[in-house]
Amino acid sequence: MTIQLQYSQVTVNDVDESLPFYCDALGLTVVNDVSNGGFRWVTIGSDDQPDLQIVLSEPHAGRSQADGDAMQELLTKGSLPILIFATDNVDATFEKVRASGAEVLQEPIEQAWGPKDCAFRDPSGNTVRISQLVAA
Template identity: 75%
Template sequence: MNISLQYSQITVNDLDESLAFYRDVLGLEVRNDVGSDGQRWVTLGSAAQPDLELVLSVPHAGRSQDDGDALQQLLVKGALPILVFRTDDLDATFEAVRASGAEVLQEPIVQPWGPRDCAFRDPSGNMVRFNQA
């Protein structure tokens, strides 16, 4: 049996604002931009991982009102799982993301467990970390 990750969900407040961050700042390519029943999902990917797509959606997309409300509360608190990207040039990545106006949570440092990394908040408040490859 061979298993691999195909999609990972990122919950955001504003699809267009988040799309500008993930596409224009991080350089991910839009794979799909789909609307259905008044909702919208955008998938993005990297040429370095052609079989993996990140799905951007708002809290209520495809969910009940109660579930969407609960997810929105977690998003506002910054309590959703973090995203960790790998980069071959952490300093250049840090400067590009900082120049976009993203909130810096941690400047590049070497972590006690090994990797050199940095951290930001995306436009919706999700923590996004970058590790040096």
């Protein structure tokens, strides 16, 4: 028996507003773009991990009104789980993402627990960290 992560979901205020951050700044590509019931889901991925995709959707997509409202509130507060990406060059990735106009939360720094990382907010306020393991 095997098991692997196939999809992870990220709630965003506006899929179209989020795509430049995830695709242009981070270098991911659109894999699938689906509309259903007045809502839209877009899956994005990386050639480096073709079996893993991120689903971008709005708070009310596929949810009840009450659940969508609760997700919107958490998104507005910046309380949703963070995303952590790995890169082979955190400094170059940081400069590319910063040049896109993304809000910088933390410039690259070597953490006491090992990685060198940085952090941004996506256009919806989600925290996105980018990590590079430091050679021992």
